[in-house]
Amino acid sequence: MINRPLLLILALGIGSPITAAADLRVVTTLPDLATVARAVGGGHIEVTSLARSTEDPHHVDARPSFIRELNRADILIHGGAELEIGWLPPLVRNARNANILNGRDGNIDASDGLTLLDVPTGPIDRSMGDVHPGGNPHYLLDPLNAKALANALAERFARLDPSNASSYQSNSKKFGDAITARLEEWTRILEPHRDTRVISYHKSHDYFLERFELKSAGTIETKPGIEPSPAHITRLIESLRPAKVRLVLMEPFRSPRTPAYVAEALNASLLALPLFPGSTHPAETYLEWMDHLVTETDRALKAP
Amino acid sequence: MMISTRILPLPLALLAGTASLSAADAASIEQLQLELQRQHQNHQRQIEALENRIDALQSTDSDSSDSVDSRRPTDPIRLRRGNIYMDIGLVGTLAAGGSTAGDIEGELQVGGHDPNQRGFTLQSLEANFAGAVDPYFRGNANLAFAIDSGGESFIEIEEAWLETFSLPANLQLRAGQYLTEFGRINTQHLHSWAFVDAPIVNARLLGPDGLRNPGVRLSWLAPTPFYSELFLGIQNSHGETAASFRSEGGHHHGDEDEADEPPFAFRHAENDRGFRHLDDLLFSPRYALSFDIGDEQVLLIGASAAFGPNSSGEAGDTVTRIYGADVTWKWKPVDHSGGFPFVALQTEALLRRYEAGAFDWDENGDGLVDDGDIEDLDTGAPALLDGERLTDYGFYTQLLYGFRRGWVAGLRFDYADGDRADYERRNLAFNGEELGRDPARASRWRLSPNLTWYPTEFSKLRLQYNYDDRRGIGTDHSVWLQMEFVLGAHAAHTF
Numbered sequence: 078m079i080n081r082p083l084l085l086i087l088a089l090g091i092g093s094p095i096t097a098a099a100d101l102r103v104v105t106t107l108p109d110l111a112t113v114a115r116a117v118g119g120g121h122i123e124v125t126s127l128a129r130s131t132e133d134p135h136h137v138d139a140r141p142s143f144i145r146e147l148n149r150a151d152i153l154i155h156g157g158a159e160l161e162i163g164w165l166p167p168l169v170r171n172a173r174n175a176n177i178l179n180g181r182d183g184n185i186d187a188s189d190g191l192t193l194l195d196v197p198t199g200p201i202d203r204s205m206g207d208v209h210p211g212g213n214p215h216y217l218l219d220p221l222n223a224k225a226l227a228n229a230l231a232e233r234f235a236r237l238d239p240s241n242a243s244s245y246q247s248n249s250k251k252f253g254d255a256i257t258a259r260l261e262e263w264t265r266i267l268e269p270h271r272d273t274r275v276i277s278y279h280k281s282h283d284y285f286l287e288r289f290e291l292k293s294a295g296t297i298e299t300k301p302g303i304e305p306s307p308a309h310i311t312r313l314i315e316s317l318r319p320a321k322v323r324l325v326l327m328e329p330f331r332s333p334r335t336p337a338y339v340a341e342a343l344n345a346s347l348l349a350l351p352l353f354p355g356s357t358h359p360a361e362t363y364l365e366w367m368d369h370l371v372t373e374t375d376r377a378l379k380a381p
Numbered sequence: 382m383m384i385s386t387r388i389l390p391l392p393l394a395l396l397a398g399t400a401s402l403s404a405a406d407a408a409s410i411e412q413l414q415l416e417l418q419r420q421h422q423n424h425q426r427q428i429e430a431l432e433n434r435i436d437a438l439q440s441t442d443s444d445s446s447d448s449v450d451s452r453r454p455t456d457p458i459r460l461r462r463g464n465i466y467m468d469i470g471l472v473g474t475l476a477a478g479g480s481t482a483g484d485i486e487g488e489l490q491v492g493g494h495d496p497n498q499r500g501f502t503l504q505s506l507e508a509n510f511a512g513a514v515d516p517y518f519r520g521n522a523n524l525a526f527a528i529d530s531g532g533e534s535f536i537e538i539e540e541a542w543l544e545t546f547s548l549p550a551n552l553q554l555r556a557g558q559y560l561t562e563f564g565r566i567n568t569q570h571l572h573s574w575a576f577v578d579a580p581i582v583n584a585r586l587l588g589p590d591g592l593r594n595p596g597v598r599l600s601w602l603a604p605t606p607f608y609s610e611l612f613l614g615i616q617n618s619h620g621e622t623a624a625s626f627r628s629e630g631g632h633h634h635g636d637e638d639e640a641d642e643p644p645f646a647f648r649h650a651e652n653d654r655g656f657r658h659l660d661d662l663l664f665s666p667r668y669a670l671s672f673d674i675g676d677e678q679v680l681l682i683g684a685s686a687a688f689g690p691n692s693s694g695e696a697g698d699t700v701t702r703i704y705g706a707d708v709t710w711k712w713k714p715v716d717h718s719g720g721f722p723f724v725a726l727q728t729e730a731l732l733r734r735y736e737a738g739a740f741d742w743d744e745n746g747d748g749l750v751d752d753g754d755i756e757d758l759d760t761g762a763p764a765l766l767d768g769e770r771l772t773d774y775g776f777y778t779q780l781l782y783g784f785r786r787g788w789v790a791g792l793r794f795d796y797a798d799g800d801r802a803d804y805e806r807r808n809l810a811f812n813g814e815e816l817g818r819d820p821a822r823a824s825r826w827r828l829s830p831n832l833t834w835y836p837t838e839f840s841k842l843r844l845q846y847n848y849d850d851r852r853g854i855g856t857d858h859s860v861w862l863q864m865e866f867v868l869g870a871h872a873a874h875t876f
Contacts, residue, residue, distance in 0.1 A: 141608035145607065173548065
């Protein structure tokens with residue numbers, strides 16, 4: 078009763094090409110991790126990102142197809158810092174893949190060795206909203222963190238695929254050098270806006286603001302993950318009036334209604350800044366994405 | 382040292398700038414110089430000491446965030462992922478409301494954790510413990526506490542199992558008490574349900590508390606390009622939580638006065654033949670496969686079955702076979718915010734073939750109708766029932782629309798029925814009342830619109846209306862308000 082459809086499925090499975098000719102199969106939870114992995118792995122690895130560039134990374138559906146992706150992976154790169162905690166753990170558990178279990182070489186926590194912002198120091202509980210005990214997980218918005226990650230990935234890829242070790246090392250160096258070079262240019266572009274006050278909807282863009290020395294003057298959310306009430310918005314606007322906020326940042330997946338209202342009231346520009354590479358065009362690289370973020374921010378801050 | 386040499390030239394320069402110097406002046410300058418040097422050395426030592434202390438403090442600080450040992454016995458226990466070995470969660474579900482029906486517990490509301498009375502019901506207080514046991518196994522336990530309509534508290538071990546992390550050949554083994562892998566609802570806990578109550582067909586055919594028992598489950602993730610998984614469960618087939626199998630029927634919590642009701646199939650199911658050979662276990666195969674349709678849609682299809690003996694009648698050779706099919710479809714746009722908006726459709730259809738064994742109500746052989754016996758009105762003697770095969774079926778379909786962040790509107794249609802059996806055509810009576818259709822198998826349907834608000838992922842508020850239509854009993858209206866809170870670890874969402 079069960080056997081016939083099963084055989085059919087098996088026949089289908091064996092008949093179709095599953096593996097492309099890559100030396101390492103890499104699955105990342107988030108699209109930004111995927112772009113850094115691609116930069117380091119080049120043609121030697123095949124990269125799949127589970128979350129899509131345009132979606133809210135906190136609430137990704139744990140699609141059954143992800144189990145199969147993880148089942149075939151040599152390496153899983155995840156953000157750590159509990160961003161994916163609502164959907165990743167059961168997928169990894171059911172993947173039946175020893176390579177990617179916690180503590181194995183194939184399980185890479187991209188936040189390892191990075192200094193995260195907003196790591197809570199005192200006791201926390203959920204009345205404070207969705208506070209990530211590991212710190213702010215949106216750290217790849219700082220290009221220097223991407224550079225550090227590329228180094229770590231090259232080292233790990235080389236360990237798992239020694240035959241291409243030199244290629245991973247040289248790719249990582251190339252990526253790091255490009256970051257260093259571009260960072261000078263990005264800093265030059267945003268230099269005139271130094272210390273300009275910016276608010277964001279969620280603490281999504283703090284690393285970007287910190288790197289380019291823009292001043293974060295707060296968030297529209299009352300608490301992380303908690304939607305603000307109209308009364309809170311009114312109070313927020315009143316308290317921010319003297320601060321001369323020039324820019325309101327939001328993620329593209331949010332409704333612009335509240336942020337637009339706040340921006341209007343504060344006479345600031347509103348900018349939807351993509352949280353991940355790939356939202357302007359599917360093959361966007363990390364550098365293209367950061368270029369986009371910098372020029373968009375510059376443009377919005379120059380607006381009268 | 383560095384500081385002293387850097388700072389010293391300044392006062393010296395000032396002094397040098399003054400008028401000509403006497404010998405006494407020179408001596409006092411030298412004294413001053415020495416004094417200054419001494420003071421700076423002191424300062425330097427103090428600064429170094431302070432720096433060392435700061436370093437020491439910082440290192441103990443980072444230690445304390447990594448280890449559990451820094452806890453003092455008087456500290457409150459805080460659960461935080463990453464530095465404890467077990468996730469502990471507690472989910473409390475409370476319902477309030479009422480119904481036009483007088484027979485709520487076990488009759489109108491067939492699920493074991495449904496609201497069971499007018500007023501308030503503590504549907505469940507569920508404790509979940511989960512974590513990695515060692516590099517090879519993961520452990521999980523769910524204990525549910527609840528209070529029945531009589532005010533009696535009870536505890537259920539819903540699940541308690543260990544599961545392998547990485548067997549070879551894409552296999553996974555689970556062993557312990559577990560919810561049988563049958564369809565969708567059966568493996569989910571109350572707090573994952575999109576409605577206040579259990580679907581009628583699930584409660585009827587798989588049991589008020591669902592189908593679960595101790596056993597093992599082997600599953601195999603097929604190496605197909607899409608997700609497809611085959612499960613085979615082997616469990617004990619007896620007990621309250623195997624209602625259609627070697628169980629005394631779908632007992633309900635708080636239903637102590639079952640004598641008011643004729644038993645299922647109008648005969649006792651107390652002939653538990655025990656475990657003699659492998660056939661006496663409960664076997665439950667399931668096959669599930671899933672496809673992504675573009676970037677925004679997911680389809681999951683499954684076929685399930687459960688085979689095992691039942692304890693109906695007197696011969697002890699009767700079996701039950703249950704078959705199920707389920708379809709789940711979900712749409713969620715690629716630019717969703719916080720998981721909203723979405724549309725999800727879920728349907729399960731079940732069919733049960735239950736062999737009812739022959740049964741003679743004249744259990745003491747005196748030919749007289751004793752108290753609690755079913756009487757054959759044609760002969761005036763205790764009923765003598767033939768063995769026969771009962772067919773029951775039903776389905777539910779639920780549609781959910783998450784229309785804005787935190788808000789979900791739902792609509793569910795429930796239907797359950799059973800083919801009229803020979804014993805239901807007989808002219809029988811129980812406690813002086815004529816029997817007709819078996820109430821546990823008669824046709825009924827229900828329509829349930831509801832609205833749920835999730836202030837966060839850790840709490841919810843749900844308002845549901847049920848329109849019930851039971852053949853032979855009539856229609857009823859019920860309104861239930863459900864409240865839920867999650868403390869501690871919140872298990873991640875599976876699809």
